[in-house]
Amino acid sequence: MSTQGQHVGESLWPIELKPSQNPLPAAQREEILANPGFGKYFTDHMVTADWTEELGWHNAQLVPYGPLSLDPATNFMHYGQAIFEGLKAYRHEDGSIKTFRPIANAERFQRSARRLAMAELPIELFLASVNALVQQDAAWVPGGEDQSLYLRPFMISTEVGLGVRPANAYKYLLIASPAGAYFPQGVKPVSVWISDDYVRAAPGGTGEAKCAGNYAASLIAQAEAASHGCEQVVWLDAVERNWIEEMGGMNLYFVYGSGDSARLVTPTLTGSLLPGITRDSLLTVAADLGYLATEDAISVDQWRDGAQAGEITEVFACGTAAVITPVGQVKSRKSGHWEINEGQPGPVTMQLREALLNIQTGQVPDKHQWLHTIC
Template identity: 70%
Template sequence: MTTPTIELKPSANPRSDAEREAILAGPGYGRYFTDHMVTVKWTRGRGWHDAELVPYAPLTIDPANKTLHYSQTIFEGFKAYRLPDGTVATFRPGANAERFQASARRMAMPELPTELFLAACDALVQQDRAWVPGSAEAALYLRPFMIATEVGLGVRPADEFLFIVIASPVGAYFPGGVKPVSVWISEDYVRAAKGGTGAAKTGGNYAASLVAQAEAAEHGCDQVVWLDAAEHRWVEEMGAMNMYFVYGDRVVTPELTGSMLPGITRDSLLTIARDLGLTAEEGRISTEDWRRDAENGTLTEVFACGTAAVITPVGTVKSRGAGWTHGTGEPGEVTMRLRKALLDLQTGRAEDAHGWLHRHG
């Protein structure tokens, strides 16, 4: 089947320069959206078709839509940055396209070809490039997602799907400077188990996490830390982010076991850490290891990483009957060095030695 060409049907009434600039002055995170979106349909037997860039607008969904009942839905997220020379680039969108395909396979959904994924995102960025902020650490966040659109209550993979890309301008995650977060180790809930959907970026994983996040808040913590489902002792993720543990000049991230999301920021930091002369490894960290090494000083820093915040330092840890602090509780030197190196690369202030920037002109 041939890959469809995206037909451009831009809005006749986009927001004015003044309206857009007022939003960009304080966009927050995921509160405002650009003037357009890209949609592509998929039908069994026909494949991908009707690819269009159209004005951003609500969807009309039948009450018996299969996504509403059986959660066949996946999504991705990455950012477009305005570079020092005024051009725009996205960071490793090809990796997002590949992870989107992996999520689709796990959720019994059609795989979107990489070239169509990139073409849809390129079309939206090009059309709404004026929405890409120019201030430090601000960006245009792209959210590609796919939902089932078939109507019916039979429990089976749907025969019709809709792929959509929308975009939202976002400000700096830490507008007042990077601040460490406090975390609660969840011993009552698990995010995912081997053989489940943990490695897929699907909405149900996030819905299942909300009760544990609320529990963390009840204990005065900003985020929840997930443990493995089998033994409840091996560290996996923090909220929706991957984690890193710093032992002097050695950084360790929990290895992928099939129950964790393979983060693109996580993968990028393994390479960047080695570029900076650090030893970067994947391994297993137990809660006992975490507490002991923090208390004896061999574990010097802990941070989480993901698209939204890039890198978030972890200052204090709480669990049932225990609690500890990393160092002084302030952001560590290695954490901030890695954060700066990654942001400099994403925003075009450092050499793109790995070819990770996808430029839009």
Template identity: 60%
Template sequence: MTQVTDAATAAVASAVTEAPAVSEASAGAAAPVFDRIPHPAPASPERVAEVLADPGFGKYVTDHMVTIEHTRERGWHGASVRPYEALALAPTASVLHYGQAIFEGLKVYRQPDGSVAAFRPDANARRFQASARRLAMPELPEELFLESMRELLARDARWVPDGAGRSLYLRPLMIATSTELTVAAATEYLYVLMAMPAGSYFTGGVKPVSVWLSEDHVRAAAGGTGAVKAAANYAGTLAPQRLAAEHGCDQVVWLDAVERRWVEEMGAMNLFFVFGSGPTARLVTPQLSGSLLPGVTRDSILTLARDLGYGVEERRISVEEWEKAAESGELTEVFACGTAATITPVGTVKHAAGEFLVNGGAPGPVAQRVRDQLVALHEGVAEDRHGWLHRLT
């Protein structure tokens, strides 16, 4: 992965490259050898074709999954690629009581030569480690993270769809499984990797969404867990998302926890604001503050925007600036970005005192150009100047 010396990339690198705390049991231990258990009744070619014709998002899983265990005494062990099945958890499993659960999300794409490649999985591996550190969980070595994907794709590559905008979504997960009810870090953990064919995240396709500015609820505060992918972060967003729907909006925009003034994220996605137009357009994204997730797509867009000749800036942006700049025409586009949806334009903004439009509620050319470049990289039809694609098959 190419190193880029801007503030955002430095912040992401800081979050994902800290030296991991290694237990005595895992220090110097050899990587576990995968036990390969074939599925006794894998999906038929006809069923796979039916699913891939209309995969939706998160609706279907592939035949297999990966599991790896961790204990304080043995470190990482018991690696297997096995049929997808339900997990068995004791009612006293620590994750059910104290919430030690983290996950990642990344995509695998069919390449022009028929091979399969993941987009920046090393960055996801390091962020997974950063999430583990924050929740006092063991860190899965980067190479084991990548090997788990190779093992899964060696069996389920047929589930990677062809076609523009289609992918195989990978969901790595780690949960605490030990059964002591002491309020302390667990002693046993389970890593799981599953895969789901994916079409468009938003069923309406790439079109501007409406957003509700959440002034009564916050997603995260500096010093909390907002900068990592802790599962608990998402539970608190569900009620505000329902409130947004009641106001006729597709998504929630989160504001800072202190002043309720500074824009942070849209749903589970990072935001970009486009000022000006043409070759002199500038892309502004909220600076990482300790409560924002350092998105891999966000970081990629900062690099691609420079490659395309746009100015980029990371700074705080207020609701007042957003509305005034949109009304004056200085702000020409707003879009959200993330692994699941890639890039989604924002057209309408609603809040308790009213609403306003961005670019007349229409999509803009800068977001489309950046999205086209990003998708071309995903699908292997553009030069991978930064070495972001990792071949898995």
């Protein structure tokens, strides 16, 4: 356990350690870890750092988890300069703790900041913050099947004052939350609603940035999906309202055919959908398993007709939280209703899910060097 005033990550970026004198008692922590859910509980500490025009990035420190004190005129609350990331730390069988492709998250965090005219966080500081928090709160990393520690890096503008312009001050924070199995009762396909009336992002917009505003704008369509008995919303392109882009906060994959001849297609990155790290990883994992995996445009009609003709045999969404989620039913106001694989998880979907989870949890060799050892 680190002590007051020490620094970690000197080779990356120095993080001053100011650990809590009153961490949650071990018995209470273990009670939480027995059934953590997702995003309900948070570890004892967080990492913060500040940026100003005069000093650049400075004051990086690990401190007790707690509230922030903000002026009512703080910039991000009015003009929305807020971005975030999501990644996981996994406890392996040998007791070590590793994260999955954190540099890819750090690079996307920089791209999101650039798009919102925010200060870009150095990759070294991103990685050092992850190392510091996970090392300090290592006891919070669960070791059960499909369990992990979810890490949420985020940045907000902190200049005080009204005026529509890029802020002159920013704060970076990293918090962590133990995460249980996403499908505790077994993997179950979701039903999705194709949004014909709302658009998530348009060309030239912020679609490929992981910014808070994108998610706020999606909530009305998510509510519409729920009103039609669906668990998730599928977004179409903004120009023709015809091409599949992504599902909620996840990317989509379509499986054509079956067995050894199956091939996978994921919608091409157009600048208006998020370049998911799980999506990118699955292009490689699919190839490792012998499947042809490509990027291409897929229309609503191609999805419906392909599923009804038996050409599209499986569909799944992918992202950090759930890894892979099968899609079983599709509903649309304009295009009707159809099922995929009789509403059941498909074999290719489940094979890919197992293969990626095995890499993340150390069950198979990490031949692509995606894992980053923390402790």
